[in-house]
Amino acid sequence: MKAVKYLSIILVTFVIIAGIAIPMVPEPQSLFEFPIIPGLEDKARNIFFHVPVAWTSVLGFLVALYYGFKYLRTKNLDYDIQSVSSAGLGMMFCLLATVTGSIWAKFNWGSFWNWDPRETSIFILLLIYGAYFALRSALGSDEARARLSAVYAILAGLTAPFFIFIMPRIVGGLHPGAKGDTSGSTPVAQLHMPPNMRFVFFVSLIGFSLLFIWLLNVRIRAARVEHQLSIKDH
Amino acid sequence: MESGGHSMNRVTITAHDVAKDFNRRQIFRDISFSLSLPSSLAITGKNGAGKSTLSKILAGLIGSTRGSITYTLNDKQVGIEKFKHSIGFVSPYLNLYDEFTALENLQLLSRIRATTQQNEGRMKDLLSLVNLWQRRDDLVGTFSSGMKQRLKYAFALLHNPNVLILDEPTSSLDEEGIEFVQRIVRQQKEEGVLIVATNDKEEAGWCAKEIHVGMPER
Amino acid sequence: MNFIVSTWAIVVKDVRSELRTRYALNALLMFVVTSVATILFALRDDELSPEILSGMFWVVIFFTAMSGLSRIFVSEEERGTTLTLQLVASPSVVYFGKLLFNSGLTLILSSAVTVLYVVVFPAFVIKSPLIFGFTVFLGSLGFASAATIIAAVIAKANTKGTLYPVLSFPILIPLLMTVMKSTARALDGELFTAALGEFQILVSYLLVMTAGSYLLFDYVWKE
Numbered sequence A: 001m002k003a004v005k006y007l008s009i010i011l012v013t014f015v016i017i018a019g020i021a022i023p024m025v026p027e028p029q030s031l032f033e034f035p036i037i038p039g040l041e042d043k044a045r046n047i048f049f050h051v052p053v054a055w056t057s058v059l060g061f062l063v064a065l066y067y068g069f070k071y072l073r074t075k076n077l078d079y080d081i082q083s084v085s086s087a088g089l090g091m092m093f094c095l096l097a098t099v100t101g102s103i104w105a106k107f108n109w110g111s112f113w114n115w116d117p118r119e120t121s122i123f124i125l126l127l128i129y130g131a132y133f134a135l136r137s138a139l140g141s142d143e144a145r146a147r148l149s150a151v152y153a154i155l156a157g158l159t160a161p162f163f164i165f166i167m168p169r170i171v172g173g174l175h176p177g178a179k180g181d182t183s184g185s186t187p188v189a190q191l192h193m194p195p196n197m198r199f200v201f202f203v204s205l206i207g208f209s210l211l212f213i214w215l216l217n218v219r220i221r222a223a224r225v226e227h228q229l230s231i232k233d234h
Numbered sequence B: 001m002e003s004g005g006h007s008m009n010r011v012t013i014t015a016h017d018v019a020k021d022f023n024r025r026q027i028f029r030d031i032s033f034s035l036s037l038p039s040s041l042a043i044t045g046k047n048g049a050g051k052s053t054l055s056k057i058l059a060g061l062i063g064s065t066r067g068s069i070t071y072t073l074n075d076k077q078v079g080i081e082k083f084k085h086s087i088g089f090v091s092p093y094l095n096l097y098d099e100f101t102a103l104e105n106l107q108l109l110s111r112i113r114a115t116t117q118q119n120e121g122r123m124k125d126l127l128s129l130v131n132l133w134q135r136r137d138d139l140v141g142t143f144s145s146g147m148k149q150r151l152k153y154a155f156a157l158l159h160n161p162n163v164l165i166l167d168e169p170t171s172s173l174d175e176e177g178i179e180f181v182q183r184i185v186r187q188q189k190e191e192g193v194l195i196v197a198t199n200d201k202e203e204a205g206w207c208a209k210e211i212h213v214g215m216p217e218r
Numbered sequence C: 001m002n003f004i005v006s007t008w009a010i011v012v013k014d015v016r017s018e019l020r021t022r023y024a025l026n027a028l029l030m031f032v033v034t035s036v037a038t039i040l041f042a043l044r045d046d047e048l049s050p051e052i053l054s055g056m057f058w059v060v061i062f063f064t065a066m067s068g069l070s071r072i073f074v075s076e077e078e079r080g081t082t083l084t085l086q087l088v089a090s091p092s093v094v095y096f097g098k099l100l101f102n103s104g105l106t107l108i109l110s111s112a113v114t115v116l117y118v119v120v121f122p123a124f125v126i127k128s129p130l131i132f133g134f135t136v137f138l139g140s141l142g143f144a145s146a147a148t149i150i151a152a153v154i155a156k157a158n159t160k161g162t163l164y165p166v167l168s169f170p171i172l173i174p175l176l177m178t179v180m181k182s183t184a185r186a187l188d189g190e191l192f193t194a195a196l197g198e199f200q201i202l203v204s205y206l207l208v209m210t211a212g213s214y215l216l217f218d219y220v221w222k223e
């Protein structure tokens, strides 16, 4: 876990420096120049932060779902600790993605919220996280909480494939790559970037994923200690 | 007479190191026993020791946290869904439908069970046994708690269960009620399996064996 | 065979209980009338587009259903009859019995809303009855499927009433988006083939939700 911790810090630091400091020029010559994308300019830099954060919020949900599933199979409450820790972290990243996205949208599309398919998807994910935690707080015993929130996470997961089919049919897309290109209106991004931008972008994806794994580990350990203490209190 | 003779199934119930936690707190652990007919077992312990919880686990209504219960029917191991139809259960946690009459409750529930034929004669016998035949067409919602308890006995015995589980068997019953419970108990422990969860010494004395649940004081 | 007999017996029990207590049906129908009346007050003289009308149509169904469909499990839990039912029936029998009942209720509900809309909104003209019929039928079944499993979940919670729409909405969004789209097609008078894509989504939603609920129901029903 130490390795994950330091690697994630190094990678995210690299992304912050590279993503902000590398100049944008009309005709990039060297590795250390990004092209100017008309209409986006410096706002394009958000892709190094916003997209990985959004990805991490999805990752948080998938991990929560996976451990919820394992809880149902084994009835071992430790899996519930892992599941809820991941969901909490995922929800935090989901909020970050919503905020970074809508600030960016204000500058680029003129309003904070536009019901673009990907905005809608992240909003629904936020609703699912909210419902998941509302359900947990309304359940009396630890076992019922673990069991029913795992069931809910799985049910919510079952609806995910539908969004990928339905969104493009129902709502027009605004996200970069969407204009005249139907692939841009799916909830999943398709990227057309020069190699050096793509490199920074993928380093960022890996860096944020590792950051997620490290934070998740910290949260799980803290939650386990908390439960040990609450048992002693009895 | 009243119970109309048991169907001749051989049954066994075996508990293997059963333990149950609520909110990460252990209620009881290491419960092991094996019952085959004819036999009787009393589950005793203080309030909150887990008597009701253990009887629900035995009836297959809730799961155990660790350990397992196995059931055999005519020497073949069967799952709880199959064995359920051999269990009769009277419990404060098992209510009947207030918006139906006593007779309707028995009819609807036995139709849902769907294993045996609708037997109006048996329903009449049982309702007479528990002294509710006169009130068969009254809504259960209008019954007193003692009358509801009586009706629970009629429901529990409706399908001639090989295994009868009684949690707080005489709660809210009058003397006459206690008497018919004793008659049922006597017959059941000779012909089938009887399990009684109680903290009453006398009721525990109905059974040949006794098991004590609960955790030692810390 | 026993499975079908048992399942049907559960439906019969719930229907008789409903007829006797009139808990869900009266409340649901009154809810429909009040919410449509509210919409009428708000939009009295406006020319409404098919998109808005079809949206409003499903909004009424959503909120009405959320006020009544949870009853099927909540009432068992409140009266302490859950364990009784568990003792006489297997989880899958209970699930399909309750699903059938809720499907029937949702179909009645959406038919009532349809009749009311046709009567009170002059602009609500169903130009493609076939698209409309399929949409309402498949939509109601899919709706009932998701609503039934969520009802089973919230029946175990402390704050049942408010939690129900909160949990159901994210699960129902794909269904709602699809039925709104194809209801708008029906009001626009499009060809039947234009809505085939939506029907595919509705059928798969129904199948996925029902199969998923069936597999998960054991965990919900049994502590």
Ligand SMILES: Nc1ncnc2c1ncn2[C@@H]1O[C@H](COP(=O)(O)OP(=O)(O)O)[C@@H](O)[C@H]1O
Residues within 6 Å of the ligand: A140, A141, B022, B023, B027, B045, B046, B047, B048, B049, B050, B051, B052, B053, B054
């Ligand atoms: N659904 C539940 N959630 C949390 N705790 C429970 C639940 N059911 C029972 N308990 C706890 O389990 C213990 C045993 O309960 P119970 O079996 O009803 O006791 P008894 O019947 O021996 O009086 C009690 O401490 C009770 O608080």
Ligand SMILES: [Mg+2]
Residues within 6 Å of the ligand: B051, B052, B053, B167
């Ligand atoms: Mg008790």
